[in-house]
Amino acid sequence: MNTFCGRANPTTGALDWVEEGEEYDYHQEIARSCYADMLHDRDRNEKYYQGIKAAVSRVKARGERVVVLDIGTGTGLLSMMAVTAGADFCYAVEMFKPMAEAAACIVKKNSFADKIKIINKHSTEVTVGPDGDMQEKANILVTELFDTELIGEGALPSYEHAHLHLMQVGCEAVPHRATVYAQLVESEQLWSWAQIQPIQVEGNTLLPPAAVTQCAGAPAVCDIQLSQVSPNAFTSLGPLCTMFSVDFSQPVSSASQSHSCTFVAKASGKAQVVLSWWDLDMDLSGSIVCTMAPSWTYPNPRDYPWRDHWMQSVYFLPSERSVCEGEELSLTVTHDDYSLWYSLSNRDQMDVAAPCCTCQAHLVWTRPRFGELNDRRRREFYLSALQSILTPDSVCLSVSDGSLLPIFAHMLGSKKVFSLENSGMSRRVIEQFLEANSLKNSVRMLEIRPEQLTSADLEGEQISVLMGEPYFSTSLLPWHSLLFWYCRTALNQLLRPGAAILPSSATLYFIAVEFKDLWRIRAPCGTCEGFDVSPMDEMVQRSLDFRESREAEPHPLWEYPCHALTKPVPVMTFDFQQCVPDQPISSHGSVPLTGRGRCHGVALWMEYNLTDDITVSMGLTEPVSEEGECVWSMHRKQGVYFFRDPWESSGDGRAAVSYSLTFQPHLGDIKMDFSVTQP
Template identity: 85%
Template sequence: MNNSVMMKTFCGRANPTTGSLDSVEEGEEYDYHQEIARSCYADMLHDTDRNEKYYQGIRAAVSRVKARGERVVVLDIGTGTGLLSMMAVTAGADYCYSVEVFKPMAEAAACIKKKNGFSDKIKIINKHSTEVTVGPDGDMQEKANILVTELFDTELIGEGALPSYEHAHLHLVQPGCEAVPHRATIYAQVVESEQLWSWAQIQPIQVEERTLLPPAAVTQCAGAPSVCDIQLSQVTPSAFTNLGPLCAMFSVDFSTPVSSTPQSHSCRFVVQSSGRAQVVLSWWDLDMDPSGSIVCSMAPSWTYSDPREYPWRDHWMQSVYFLPAERSVCEGEELSLTVCHDDYSLWYSLSAGEQSDVATPCCTCQAHLLWTRPRFGELNDRRRRESYLSALRSILRPDSVCLSVSDGSLLPIFAHLLGAKKVFSLENSGMAKRVIEQFLEANSLRNGVQLLEIRPDQLTSADVEEEQISVLIGEPYFSTSLLPWHSLCFWYCRTALSRLLRPDATIMPSSATLYVIAVEFQDLWRIRAPCGTCEGFDVSPMDEMVQRSLDFRESREAEPHPLWEYPCRALSQPCSVMTFDFLQCVPEQPISSQGAVQLTGRGRCHGVALWMEYRLTDDITVSMGLTQPASEEGACVWSPHRKQGVYFLREPWESTGDGEASVTYSITFDPSIGDIKMDFSVTQA
């Protein structure tokens, strides 16, 4: 056997659509291609504000070191494409050590530095910075006197910035070194927001004359500890009420030794408006120099006097933190907001007095582990819920034997309250079963719904008390779904349950339709746009690597994105491209569809958005994509509860809006794997 040939291995992974265990190619090469193809490096390179501020800070730091008469040695941790290292050398640095742990990125950085003529002054070190050594035989010949890093995420410290800085100051840089950025400051503001709070807690639900209450274990739970990172600019100021001022919670000086030990910081403030303290909005700034004259801010667009000056970015967004419990506050009241952090995460609490060492929030009710934040919002959506209730009212009868198939759904409880004779619910996990049991017990409905932790293909007549199912329902919602068509898992479940359904059984939803629409993105296109050059440096080798990674796949794929966070304009009418009939079983043969979507809007077509709409009854449909027709200007309003699919064209197309150009499509649903292969391109008439 040729040892130079990379061996491929396969591992079993649950298929999100079929529910089966599939063999998936696994190995170093496959993983690298996946990581590169999915990376959003282009967003960072297209972030002009970020790049300019870093360049200004690096030039200033190099000047300060040279003014002291010292040789300028730079350590760049997390170099990525090597852009910041090239900036440093161009600014006059004598030598730069560039550390990058991800092998493909390190290889790309090596190509980029060579292409730009920096081979003699930049050394790429393919290691984690904590493994780098200094000395005659080490990775670095000498300690650096300028530390340049880009180790930050939306939460600032979530990528391990603090331990990396701590190690660097102990082992890799000189005492009193310059740092770019010089410091970071985290800001926070307490607000009341029904919209945001609906992502954290289930609200009481009215079903006929009955009010369905959330379990006390859920309402009293502090929730999941993970940050909710979003494009806060897309949450309008009318959606929340500021209860206090914007507080500077704490700063980290990166030019001095940094500690990664857990810490807490408090800020006292006077309540500006009475209300319910529920949510903390947070973001941070970077001071690129000691004087604070070069600032890179993550503040949302509505904090700008001119929102057009807002520098859009997706690699850094803003954070939403949910307080452990909502608290009524009165105008003029003095409170203390406390932030705590460990190596990687932050959490907040609010009290009348000083606090310290507030325990890390931990979900004890399991609902916050079962449901994502968008799922909480979906369950709290009154309009959506009324669609399902109206559909259930029209199909349920006093003798209905109902079976629900979704993950952690409240539909079976609704079916019982609406008068079904018997209700069974298949739950895919013990956690889902326990969460729904809590709802049943909290509302004295324990005997109203029988919960079954059984796979659909294993369900027997004995499990449903020898009853034939007359009504099969689903939202459909499955926790493993990422792309819109992954919820076709409901179709596979319906097929597996056919033997238990009455011949005249009602299926809700009865069908699903896949829709597409051609769009121009305001900003999201940046994550896939080639860069070519950035700040005068040629970074095209990275573009080439990403393209090879995309070509590594048999066909191009759609990506899941929550489009409510990413404004776009419709350049065509919505077009239904494929319908899946749930009244029939999943077919054995593939389903294919070809056609064209006429470009009727003027603008730059970056690609298409895809979503599913479910037909509950003849006159009730719920959309997981557009929630209303696009405006005359093409503005789109997307469901905030589900991610839509986005297929980026290889090259943007300038649409004149005269209908002479169309986006042609070829779509094939392969029932054997439950996936959709697709191809889109623009043709001119």
């Protein structure tokens, strides 16, 4: 049965009623899942297999029947490994129904249906007994319940329940142990994602509110591909610390705990950030180790096993603290049943409360947004553009979420400044900045939709400068920021004739690329470690085909290196001087593949023309090098359109990427199709 669901349109700002079938959410989750990435993770798969074989051998050596419980089985891969290694029977638990159905199909296709039972439940709902889901308790526990933070998927409560109700005493576990590591560092780049720094505007300083600088920040972990953060971007203040370990073969507690590591500072600096990752010992001997350590910890970085389903974590201390070389420090990690947090504490101070944002800025702004607001070069572009259009008579209206532009406009001498805010929380954050800098009445904050704004709200004035970054909290894909254009259109009657619009226009670009690793998340697997997992490929493909047309996905490409195979191509320009048109905007053409490599798809981004001679890119921030190296903005996600079948480019320019794009104003969406053609 189809139902109508109300969804906020990120581009138009309108509430759209969309007819969707019952399976919509299933298809969405499957299409965006990381199963392909996990199946392509050979390092993970091989070490799980080695650990499983060792555990099965030990149980058999004791003369016991080998019964395996696989919690979070996914495709059933680890269960099939267990049976292949000699297990007598395996109970494979999978909560997500479509995934459980796929696992059952894969297990049957590989002729293991008589030895593997798929249980479509959460493990805490599984029962044991003659009429239960399991006929007997298991003596080997195999799990893959981990996320970048190790415990964020509820690993500890699941292990706790399994040991109490589903496992035999003295059971084996694969993995056997997890160990969490951390390193205290100073990093201007990383700290810029957590705190707003003082801002210089025409010789004056805009100070961040004390409520923001003293706030412990957002509780959620910052998970990134730490391998793409250069070691030159931080200074290590101490050694790599072993914070704590969890032995999964013994009863596990999900109760909150704290662990400290005391060390001597090896350098002076500002303690700001903790870099963290973990290892899995697949066997009790500690000889089979699967590590999440970033590439720059390897003697040869080329040996680094790339993966996206597990990355590394960045934690921000509640406040920065100056430390001196030789000073004794104590780094404390505390965890509840789902998350970790760090603090730099006194030796006898163990229990530290979880971070909680009290200033609201860390709830309004994402961490990349903090970095964007702290970007001096980007800020200078906006200040220069504002200076070129503002006059003492300017009446300015800002349309963005939580933007500092209206404060800049006042500091640059505008007559009146108004700001439209999307939410009360966003408005209050900007009001804190105004109060902290004694500018309380300099900017009129309006929590109202653009189409509802009247001349009375503007104190009888007409707008002479309409400005935006544009930044909106609802935007995911590059063109979602065209919401600024729709706001400009709704405000048209309130604009003075010849009013300045900043930015004046935006251009959509694309470039064909070969990804170093990101291609794995969408690549079919076929077989994995000798097992046929093609039903998973088929299910993912059906989910991708569920929509009427193919779509781009948002990805922060600074974390995912790629090699350019074409030049950057401007394919569509949106003129903010004019209102949103009624008719679609289309663009068709082709660009030759002049780079050598495997073309996995195209990357898309927006560039905003603030004035005729000042442009801000949300994608490439430097020209593509002769070798095809791409440098991407760290502040915004770019769009990625994957080809179903990669294309081997010889670089002779004979093959080309053909494109067809249509912007549909009534939908606020861009329908797109890319393909590789050859003569």
